[in-house]
Amino acid sequence: MAIAYMKNIVKRYGTQLALDNVDLDIGNGEILGLLGPNGAGKTTLIYSLAGLIGIDSGEIQLFDKSQKGHMIEIKRQIGLVTQEISIFDDLTARENLEFFGGIYGLKGKALKDRVDETLEFVGLSEYGKRLPTKFSGGMQRRLNIACALVHRPKFLIMDEPTVGIDPQSRNHVLETVRRLNGQGTTILYTTHYIEEIQAISSRVVIMDQGHVIAQGTIDELVEKIKHEEKIKLEVAEPSEILLEKLRNLVGVKQVTQIGRQIQIISRVGSGNLDRALSIAKDAGGVRSVSAEKPTLEDVFLTLTGKQLRDGEEG
Amino acid sequence: MILRSSYFMLRRMLRGYLGVVMLTVLPLVLITVLGMIAGNAIDEKSGIPMMDGIAITMVLATQLFGGNYTMEYVRNDFLSSNKWRMASLPYNSHTHAFAIVLTSSLFTALQGFVTVLFTQWVYGVNWGNIGLVLLVIMGISTLSHLVYVVLVLGVKNYKTAEGAGTWFGMISIVLAGVWFPMPQTGVIGLISTYVSPLSLGQNAVYAIITGEDLSKGILSVGILVGASLVMGTIAVYLGRRKLA
Ligand SMILES: Nc1ncnc2c1ncn2[C@@H]1O[C@H](COP(=O)(O)OP(=O)(O)OP(=O)(O)O)[C@@H](O)[C@H]1O
Ligand SMILES: [Mg+2]
Numbered sequence: 207m208a209i210a211y212m213k214n215i216v217k218r219y220g221t222q223l224a225l226d227n228v229d230l231d232i233g234n235g236e237i238l239g240l241l242g243p244n245g246a247g248k249t250t251l252i253y254s255l256a257g258l259i260g261i262d263s264g265e266i267q268l269f270d271k272s273q274k275g276h277m278i279e280i281k282r283q284i285g286l287v288t289q290e291i292s293i294f295d296d297l298t299a300r301e302n303l304e305f306f307g308g309i310y311g312l313k314g315k316a317l318k319d320r321v322d323e324t325l326e327f328v329g330l331s332e333y334g335k336r337l338p339t340k341f342s343g344g345m346q347r348r349l350n351i352a353c354a355l356v357h358r359p360k361f362l363i364m365d366e367p368t369v370g371i372d373p374q375s376r377n378h379v380l381e382t383v384r385r386l387n388g389q390g391t392t393i394l395y396t397t398h399y400i401e402e403i404q405a406i407s408s409r410v411v412i413m414d415q416g417h418v419i420a421q422g423t424i425d426e427l428v429e430k431i432k433h434e435e436k437i438k439l440e441v442a443e444p445s446e447i448l449l450e451k452l453r454n455l456v457g458v459k460q461v462t463q464i465g466r467q468i469q470i471i472s473r474v475g476s477g478n479l480d481r482a483l484s485i486a487k488d489a490g491g492v493r494s495v496s497a498e499k500p501t502l503e504d505v506f507l508t509l510t511g512k513q514l515r516d517g518e519e520g
Numbered sequence: 521m522i523l524r525s526s527y528f529m530l531r532r533m534l535r536g537y538l539g540v541v542m543l544t545v546l547p548l549v550l551i552t553v554l555g556m557i558a559g560n561a562i563d564e565k566s567g568i569p570m571m572d573g574i575a576i577t578m579v580l581a582t583q584l585f586g587g588n589y590t591m592e593y594v595r596n597d598f599l600s601s602n603k604w605r606m607a608s609l610p611y612n613s614h615t616h617a618f619a620i621v622l623t624s625s626l627f628t629a630l631q632g633f634v635t636v637l638f639t640q641w642v643y644g645v646n647w648g649n650i651g652l653v654l655l656v657i658m659g660i661s662t663l664s665h666l667v668y669v670v671l672v673l674g675v676k677n678y679k680t681a682e683g684a685g686t687w688f689g690m691i692s693i694v695l696a697g698v699w700f701p702m703p704q705t706g707v708i709g710l711i712s713t714y715v716s717p718l719s720l721g722q723n724a725v726y727a728i729i730t731g732e733d734l735s736k737g738i739l740s741v742g743i744l745v746g747a748s749l750v751m752g753t754i755a756v757y758l759g760r761r762k763l764a
Pocket of ligand 2: 248249250289365
């Protein structure tokens with residue numbers, strides 16, 4: 207059963223097409239990963255889903271209701287974790303949660319208990335009385351999440367909740383997402399970190415330039431490119447001539463180079479591992495070699511022809 | 521909902537030390553320094569001690585800048601990235617905007633009132649009927665906050681809006697003849713007496729203290745209220761457009 211769906215969504219900013227006929231289903235109880243590089247349209251998709259911006263055409267339903275005329279009702283059951291931290295700097299962590307909780311009608315002891323629980327949930331129990339300005343980036347992110355949780359939404363939408371935080375805080379966030387999902391919350395999780403998607407998602411939607419270019423479980427997506435293998439060579443003297451020779455091999459789809467590392471995507475069973483090795487040996491020598499099964503990252507690379515994060519390793 | 525939101529607004533304002541310094545400490549310091557210079561002199565024109573005149577002008581002039589609170593909170597909650605979270609809540613943005621204006625204007629009026637009490641107790645300034653003075657302060661405060669809301673919603677660039685707010689305060693002060701005397705006759709005299717919110721407040725407070733020129737005082741309060749209604753209407757119109 208779908209908790210939300212979007213059909214043929216088109217959204218333009220001026221002449222720029224930010225969402226180009228996007229279709230999306232979010233099943234009740236799942237963690238759907240929404241993956242895409244900068245500018246893919248993830249935030250635009252989320253804002254239209256949450257009814258924060260108008261769309262040019264298409265249809266959106268949440269909890270079996272269309273947005274029109276039901277927005278308040280829908281909003282009561284949604285939690286939005288914004289990409290940019292949106293908390294009140296001049297209210298303590300606890301007061302922030304009290305403010306947001308109150309808007310959803312919580313009051314008195316029920317509100318107090320819920321605030322305690324939520325602080326505990328994101329690991330900020332000891333910091334309730336402090337102002338977020340005194341928080342580390344990771345703690346602010348966690349409070350940002352807590353503010354969207356205090357009313358226990360059925361559907362939590364998270365827009366890159368781990369941007370720019372330390373690994374420990376990131377793991378904490380991922381763990382929080384898993385626990386919430388365990389309690390029955392449906393989650394739409396946006397990121398451009400593939401590892402996060404692999405760690406928590408049951409299903410993935412990949413977006414690029416306003417299009418949904420693939421969706422399915424991680425296995426399904428990897429299956430799509432199972433006829434490919436990935437060869438990684440570390441060579442002594444990388445050169446344009448060497449790369450060109452590798453590209454010209456029959457069955458090679460893509461050759462990328464970072465420093466001494468060369469990555470070759472090639473058809474399975476093409477025998478290109480041997481050929482690539484001997485070409486590289488002749489061109490100055492090979493320091494190491496490995497062949498791997500494709501990962502989600504390779505799916506992305508194959509589908510879009512680009513790395514997820516420009517100029518960033520990892 | 522208004523009450524709840526106002527409660528949180530108040531908490532936020534109480535943490536804004538800078539605002540308290542600008543709107544309470546600074547005028548008190550100025551009153552003290554200028555008052556020491558004035559000594560026990562009596563202002564010939566109004567017939568009240570110079571010290572009292574200084575206190576009245578400072579307290580009222582400060583209110584003209586109180587709208588900065590409103591401006592800052594409207595920006596923070598509605599015009600920065602926070603707006604997306606606010607928009608995602610089952611919560612009417614007009615309610616929140618109203619809570620901001622209401623709480624900010626009461627809070628700045630309260631700061632003015634603290635200054636009034638302080639000058640009365642410590643410097644013996646005669647404020648006449650303090651309750652009526654509070655009402656006048658609230659009148660100017662409300663007008664000021666509404667002017668700043670209109671600016672922040674109506675002017676695209678925040679810095680420009682902020683600058684325009686400061687100009688509003690400064691021009692009001694100049695028009696009231698605080699920096700240099702304004703001619704008291706003809707059109708300019710009329711503008712100086714009935715256009716600057718500061719003069720309107722001064723007219724009213726002088727009437728309260730001396731019991732003279734009552735009709736001038738009442739007319740001034742009337743203009744203050746009228747101007748607030750006009751500004752309020754524009755603010756609501758802009759709010760409906762910008763905070764939908
Ligand atoms: N308010 C706006 N006005 C004009 N163009 C916009 C606006 N918001 C987004 N865009 C454009 O729409 C496209 C999609 O932007 P969006 O923010 O949805 O991408 P994203 O996938 O969330 O990217 P990121 O990973 O950087 O957050 C981008 O090209 C962006 O420049
Ligand atoms: Mg985004």
